Amino acid sequence: MEMKGWKDEQRFASAKEKLQNEKFRSISRFLFELVVVLLFAALTAVLMFQSVTMQESSMEPTISVGDKFFMNRLIYKVSSPKRGDIIVFRTNASDDAALHIRRVIALPGETVQISDGMIIIDGRLYKEGKGFPSISNPGLAASPITLDNNEYFVLGDNRNNSEDSRYGDIGLINKRYIVGKLWFTVSPVKKLGFLKG
DSSP, rough: OOOHHHHHHHHHHHHHHHHHHHHHHHHHHHHHHHHHHHHHHHHHOOOOOOOOEEEEEETTTTTTTTTTEEESSHHHHSSOOOTTTTEOOSSSSOOSSSSSEOOOOOOOEEEEETTTTTEEEEEEEEOSOOOOOSSSGGGGSSOEEOOOTTTEEEEOSTSSSSSSSSSTTTOOOOOEEEEEEEEEESSSGOEEEEOOO
8 A cells, every 4th residue: 555655656746747847848938939039029120120310400390300210121122102201311322321311202203393382293283281381492393303213302391491302412312222211209208109291
């Protein structure tokens, strides 16, 4: 009888140890999977988003100097900029070239002109519905400009105090120089949240 009791105890101890080992393996597997998921999420965030700070007054009043954002760097790898998007771009292929933030107005293949302070796209008045001021200097867009494939015409929201596609030092923006789209306002805290165009 004692022998049977001893064997039962041994079986119980063995089953308990096996259960503890399985529990340990299960917790270890869960922790490993959690670490992998978190590392993947962090890597994705690093690849997809980049912090950018507004350095110019060209987008006021929509964006002020010093406002900070997360920029989505992958969106234009799978799609193209749309009219009204606020994009981040460089004026050339150099990684050292300054980043600029402007609003997309005209798309590849379109003809844009600024006449009597208003934007004309493909012969039609472009109504933004945002209450931007009449444009006092049409710059290069005083005459019609037809965009090639992958070219975008951009303006700052501060229409009368912005260097943009109206001027030669910015000009038309080739898609390959577009770094990303402004996505989320980080600072100031009162503006925290997804950017509304």
